[in-house]
């Protein structure tokens with residue numbers, strides 16, 4: 001598989017764009033014409049050839065630009081990457097998992113050569129060729145988690161498992177949908193889920209926690225989550241709200257198709273063998289509504305989902321103000337025809 | 347489950363034997379974390395047994411997995427199978443490593459208390475603690491010297507028939523704030539250590555214990571599986587989970603020892619008394635849930651959601 005990496009930006013002139021291939025492989029998250037919050041986990045064991053589910057850590061045309069954007073965010077705010085002192089071993093787990101997976105899944109892009117603890121890592125797209133000693137932090141330019149996640153798309157939460165709970169004790173978070181690592185660091189599973197509405201659904205969280213605590217080394221899991229963003233911006237963090245918050249008000253019926261984006265997170269969950277921690281990558285995919293509606297099934301369905309979404313969820317997802325305009329735009333692509341089950345284009 | 351070859355069988359003490367498993371092609375096995383166990387599958391005649399054993403080899407060494415098994419002549423037969431029938435060269439199926447007894451790496455100090463064969467989970471943790479340069483204290487308690495399975499230079503050995511029993515209150519009282527306590531051994535020993543620690547004011551989150559409950563035998567009983575429309579009899583030496591599996595009913599499990607919560611099952615009707623033997627359910631759940639890996643039932647009929 002050869003990938004041509006886009007030259008594009010996620011800020012300023014927002015030159016981010018999806019090729020025809022990227023549109024077809026977009027992880028559209030709705031398998032029916034309505035949406036209700038659920039935990040919807042499935043095993044993360046590959047998927048349709050060419051889809052974002054196929055590789056363990058999907059690499060796509062946005063890879064190089066996304067890593068450049070991460071470097072900009074980190075240079076402005078180093079606190080977006082943190083690791084509490086007891087999480088170093090888990091960081092090596094993360095590095096090992098990602099390097100071995102990428103070298104196997106994309107042999108033309110990445111290579112890993114291991115001679116005992118002497119490792120050589122080649123990352124062709126980013127022009128990296130480093131030799132280091134596994135488990136010796138002094139031989140890398142950054143801590144192990146930071147080193148490898150500066151080279152891997154998506155945000156990463158690294159969770160420590162203790163006291164029957166999970167603790168957000170390390171992470172690399174530069175493309176978050178409005179949450180803050182600096183605020184959540186050191187919190188447990190229930191504390192960091194606190195802003196979700198409908199406390200009555202607490203039972204869902206208890207079940208989700210139990211599920212996560214039981215994830216085993218050979219059985220990673222995944223789920224999709226979604227929200228909406230104006231402009232293809234990765235860094236929509238609370239810290240930079242003044243920069244992107246006002247953009248919500250720049251939407252007009254004329255520019256909506258181009259500026260309003262569906263933002264889908266592919267979340268996966270991995271047991272880390274050496275530390276018994278959990279890795280929680282949150283990979284973000286962005287698609288403009290005008291690109292989304294080029295798949296007729298998605299245009300129809302997305303209109304129905306957004307139109308019928310309960311008020312509190314639309315507020316929670318941050319687009320309640322613009323909903324009438326969005327529904328109006330999408331209605332032009334919904335002829336009322338029935339849609340086929342499942343998420344895939346017809 | 348992975349198929350591995352038993353490559354070595356070495357007695358460590360009169361009752362404890364070490365078993366080493368390696369990949370048949372020599373491929374490396376997944377590394378793990380100290381305190382993890384594996385499920386070992388044994389085809390014992392027409393009975394399929396699955397027993398959990400702590401991994402005692404260095405967690406970072408993927409060249410093989412080692413376990414230590416103490417022979418229990420009164421047990422259900424798993425340890426007898428390992429001692430008598432498992433022979434080097436045999437292929438056996440093992441599960442992935444699972445850790446329900448991990449170290450809390452935020453601890454200032456780790457106090458490890460082992461009773462007899464309860465030393466096994468600590469054997470995986472010691473290399474890890476050494477590598478981290480962590481502060482730890484290991485107390486290894488046995489009844490007599492011939493029970494000692496491993497020579498541990500860093501451990502303080504307590505041999506009760508030589509009069510060097512551990513002074514529990516003294517040990518618990520001498521720890522700095524921020525110490526975490528880990529205890530593994532017989533049910534009685536675990537209860538005694540945890541009771542004393544609690545009485546001395548140790549915070550509950552600093553107390554960790556592991557006891558593999560072997561599903562104890564009991565009277566046979568009947569269980570109705572509502573979802574699969576089947577009624578089964580659980581034999582005296584069989585667990586309810588084993589009975590479900592033998593009947594081809596899909597039931598989840600992880601530890602098979604009442605500790606992980608994975609097999610939790612809803613009770614739909616109960617004409618009798620549930621004999622709860624797990625470490626998982628809260629008191630207020632015990633009238634509507636059961637852990638089929640270890641718990642049993644006395645009465646007319648139990649109806650479960652499987």
Ligand code: FES
Pocket residue numbers: 598599600601602603604605606607608609610624626637638639640
């Ligand atoms: S399988 Fe773990 S509690 Fe039953």
